[in-house]
Amino acid sequence: MEIRIRKGVSLATQPSSLKKLERRVLVQNKYGIHVRPSTCFVQVAQRFKSIIKVRITAIEGQQMDMPEEYDGKSVLQLLQLGAMQGTELLLSSEGEDAEDALNSLEQLFLNKFGFEE
Numbered sequence: 378m379e380i381r382i383r384k385g386v387s388l389a390t391q392p393s394s395l396k397k398l399e400r401r402v403l404v405q406n407k408y409g410i411h412v413r414p415s416t417c418f419v420q421v422a423q424r425f426k427s428i429i430k431v432r433i434t435a436i437e438g439q440q441m442d443m444p445e446e447y448d449g450k451s452v453l454q455l456l457q458l459g460a461m462q463g464t465e466l467l468l469s470s471e472g473e474d475a476e477d478a479l480n481s482l483e484q485l486f487l488n489k490f491g492f493e494e
Contacts, residue, residue, distance in 0.1 A: 397471040400479045401434060402486040409461035414490040415452045421481050422449045427472030429482070433458060435465035449482070 404410055410418070422429045429449030433441055447454040449468065460466060470478045485491075 395472055396475040397469065398475045398479055399467055399469045400483055402466050402468060402483055404460050404462055404464045404466065405489050406492060407462055410455060410458060413492060415455040417485060417490050418455060418482065419450055419452050421485060425474045425478035427470045427475045427478045429478060430469045431455065431458060432467050433460060433464055434467045437463040
């Protein structure tokens with residue numbers, strides 16, 4: 378830990394030990410990421426301390442240059458993605474439990490969020 382004194386104020390800083398990881402997932406649900414899958418995603422994401430972001434990287438195999446990132450802990454922001462079946466998403470997670478968060482979220486996609494549509 379490093380302590381710096383500036384104008385009579387002591388600031389304690391610690392080296393950043395936060396991991397930032399990314400994982401690509403494919404939306405397989407017939408109706409895409411609508412309210413129910415978004416709600417499931419957020420419920421899982423909120424179990425973790427990590428910051429979780431989502432962005433579109435491809436639609437039906439065609440690469441897209443979409444830099445907008447959406448908060449993975451907000452149902453409304455996930456709905457704004459408009460991710461339909463065949464959309465590839467990049468999930469990013471930053472924090473001490475980043476890997477566990479991505480593993481859990483990836484399972485949702487692999488299991489089609491538990492919905493047979």
